[in-house]
Amino acid sequence: MKGVVLDFNEDTSRGVIAADDGRRYEFAGINWLSERYPGSGMHVDFEAAETSAENIYLDPCYVKHPEKERITAALLAFFFGWLGVHKFYLGHRQPAAIMLCVSLGGLLLFAIPTLIMMMVGFIEFIIYVTSSDENFDRVYIHGNRDWF
Template identity: 45%
Template sequence: MRGKVLSYADLDGTGLISGDDGQRYTFTRGDLGGGVRSVIPGVDVDFEASEGAAKNIFVTSASSGLSGDKNKIVAALLAFFLGMLGIHKFYLGKTTAGIIMLLCGTIGWILFAIPPLVIGVIAFIEFIIYLVKSDQQFHQDYVVGDKSWF
């Protein structure tokens, strides 16, 4: 059966799907298939209905649900052009990492320009990583997950 995710709480791993038959089905993180560990509301899914619960859930439109949160292209461009200031970290909600990059990129010049050079290399590596990752993996690692570096 096909449906659309209405809600999902990543903290406890539970959610609700509205099926094409007009019924609502609950699900847990363990019911997600295809290597997906998290979904966001609005994603189209294919699932099996079993006693009011959705089982064997597979995302059928990864881009429609992932584009509403944080865009990997925007994050990559921020990393490339403003990476030494950590702006891409702030965009992704990683404030501590952003502050570290901002401090190293601005006042780090006092230490013979080594911290800004290191931060510049890190930002460039992250620029490449953001572009290479799939939308689903980017969303899982940097939006839903707590990954701040690489």
Template identity: 40%
Template sequence: MKGSVLDFDEGNRSGIISGEDGNRYTLDISEWKGNQLPKAGAKVDFAVTGDKAEGVYPDSAASNTSTSSKKIAAAVLAFFLGAFGAHKFYLGYTKEGVIMLLVFLFGFILLGIPSFIIGIIAFIEFIIYIVKPDDEFEETYVQGHRPWF
């Protein structure tokens, strides 16, 4: 059966799954077959015995591969064209992209110091994008609205 994790308590190492049939099932960590601990909202595939979920696997068909590619593309843009705000435009933060672009371009009037600072900001964002896990990147920069580091 397919469903999604409603809640998972790492302390008790148990949680609740909502099945596609509308019922709720208890999840024990001993039945979890994924590499990482389950998180609320994760899509799963599982078998049912009474009110317990057994053999619970993360639903690979529901995994979002575009998130990873969006993360990688944003990181590459931040590294190579970050001073121009290209990664901001790519992630949909137009206002912030324009700010970075204008500060970089007009920064040369002030001996290049603002341009250098914008370059450092872009490099810091590149590092943050690379280090951040895919699901956290998705929540923070794609679904959420956090334009700056």
């Protein structure tokens, strides 16, 4: 059966899948059989047993490549981070709009706010470059962390 991971708690190693049949199935981390760590929004294929999911795999049709996303986001943060372009790329629209407005508005205020946004973009570039693909995917793609 196919479904989407709604939530996964790393502390308890338990999660919930919304299946195509309209039901929700709970699962334990031990039933996760893919290399990448589970995260909300991941499309999966699994075996349903009463109210639990077993033998869970990522659906190959929906597998993203976090390395490409991480490198692209890092390059965008380095060159255009002060405008929030990397945040638009990752789908974080509100923080991206804030960075864009502060940067462009800062040009009228002796460029001090723009310099601050440049520092934020550079810090995020360093974070993206130094994080692993799995951590980047878990924190910035599926975890939807907006800042740092």
